[in-house]
Amino acid sequence: MKPTPSQTIGPFYGYALPFAGGGDIRGGDIRGGDIRGGDIARGGITVHGHVYDGAGAPVSDALLEFWQADPSGGLRGAPGTLRRDPVTGAIIGRDGVAFTGFGRTPTDADGHWTLRTHTPGNGYISVCLFARGLLHHLYTRVYLGAEPSGPLADALTPERRRALAAVEEREGVYRFDIHMQGEKETVFLDFA
């Protein structure tokens, strides 16, 4: 069967797709907690960055989605990212027991996004980028830690391989900027 074509997400998705706590995959985590230092010790990380267009200007209405393995590398996911209050219907989010592996966050007015999660056991976080200027969303990956490795990373030039690695700014905080076009264009992937 022929696939349904993709269309731009447009500028007005903001009251429909984003949800409170969407960028907090670690949300409600009974292991993480807020004990000083305990979060990092338990593998909690923050990944953040900007989305830039081809002219280097921040993109303030992009939507990012994340899909990742749990800390032991499992990719089964779990329902409950959007867990609902049965009385009001409000989104109350993850229960902190099941690792859902899915996150979603829009960029802010400065084109910035933040993801709070656990280090994935397979070393990378899959990213899907939607923006008004895109007819079709774009996929990339954020590699954490040492030099990216694996079938994808090994197939890239050393320069582009390094471009997929997040920069560790301080312990547990990684930066990964996305350039939609231009000289610094991010490594995007097609799953044909």
Added chain:
Amino acid sequence: MEDPDAAELTGPVFGVTDVSPLDADLTRRHLAEPLGERITVEGRVLDRDGRPVRGQLVEVWQANAAGRYRHQGDGHPAPLDPNFTGAGRCLTDDEGYYRFTTIKPGAYPWRNHVNAWRPAHIHFSVFGRAFAQRLVTQMYFPNDPLLPYDPVLNSVTDERARARLVAAYDHDLSVPEWSLGYRWDITLDGPAATWTEHGR
């Protein structure tokens, strides 16, 4: 490049905890009924082999009957409807069916070029079994005179592919004294265990 272990060949999972029963009816989210032509939109989410995509999340958003989005960035001087937000969610059933009750969105002007109007459309966000099957697109209504003038629809250059974005009026789906029915099936692409660098 082959990578059978790629994370993108799996994807997020959703369940009954992620949707509330009222999410699929966009006309029952406020104290009173929204203005406009009540419609039912139903269809199946399938993969390229025609197999139903079960239990996955379908999200929609749209303008109100006057062509205005509930978004502060929408400067179209048409009224907001206090009884209409225009966002909905549901899970596909065991046969891959989704179903929404809503009102028909209005056409609206945008500043893309002089006298630019978007035909009535509903935005859809669909998850497959794999993250690589992710789809965000727009559903249009049949026989809309604005379709040939819309650069967004016509960004799909193949005429037959464009036709797959247009719902069909389905008289059997219309409910007497209640709503008009539109049917629109969605086929998700991929996923393949191969990937390439985009544009290279």
